[in-house]
Amino acid sequence: MAEAMTVETIVEAYWQLQGFWTKLRYPFQPKGVGWSDIDILAYHPENKVLVIAESKVRGPKKDVYAYTKHSRKEYGTIFDFDEGYLSFLDNINVICSGGAIFKDFKKSVNKIVIQLVSNYYIDDAVLPEVKKDILGYIKKSIPKDIEPEIRLDTTFDIICEIIQIENEKSQGRRYGHPVVDIAREINRYLHPDIRYAGKGKAEIDAIKNKFKDKFKMVTS
Numbered sequence: 001m002a003e004a005m006t007v008e009t010i011v012e013a014y015w016q017l018q019g020f021w022t023k024l025r026y027p028f029q030p031k032g033v034g035w036s037d038i039d040i041l042a043y044h045p046e047n048k049v050l051v052i053a054e055s056k057v058r059g060p061k062k063d064v065y066a067y068t069k070h071s072r073k074e075y076g077t078i079f080d081f082d083e084g085y086l087s088f089l090d091n092i093n094v095i096c097s098g099g100a101i102f103k104d105f106k107k108s109v110n111k112i113v114i115q116l117v118s119n120y121y122i123d124d125a126v127l128p129e130v131k132k133d134i135l136g137y138i139k140k141s142i143p144k145d146i147e148p149e150i151r152l153d154t155t156f157d158i159i160c161e162i163i164q165i166e167n168e169k170s171q172g173r174r175y176g177h178p179v180v181d182i183a184r185e186i187n188r189y190l191h192p193d194i195r196y197a198g199k200g201k202a203e204i205d206a207i208k209n210k211f212k213d214k215f216k217m218v219t220s
Helices: 003-016 069-075 085-095 127-141 155-168 178-190 201-219
Strands: 021-028 036-044 049-056 065-067 111-118 120-122 147-154
Touching (some): 003 021, 003 049, 021 085, 036 085, 065 069, 155 178
Antiparallel strands (some): 036 049
């Protein structure tokens, strides 16, 4: 599986865990040009929340591109800093029109979430300004009375949230999604119920600490 497809599958798992219907690489046709696609399309039919998510992971495998106060001063807005990650925003107008996803978009959607999941790290100190810049860029493309939300996440953010959400769920059986089932196995050892080790707390805690030490060792 290609790296880009892996990231898309991670994002899909995140939304599925929260009750969204999902579709990877949803095709649509911008006006006057060839076909394009939405990396991850997610929809919550009860709440009428639509997610348009783009996944971008580029460069050497350990590269993270940080956008901070320094970056904003040095390079300008997130659009000046961007290397093409945000180009999907140009299709929001088409996506929000009738026929691209829903015949009657306004009746089907109460809220739209525009999400970029990438190896951009947006510092909290500039995140509100970045969201404001992006919202200003696409505001005219979103129909009135539909609430917009901008999300800028790293892949690491999403992986951590998947682990946290899965741990809080009471579901005992496997999910049938490779990403969520990996999170399920991680949680097994981060939050284990130790069996057959005896009744002594010291013995049980010793096993739990071995799992935690192992995790710390491989992540340090």
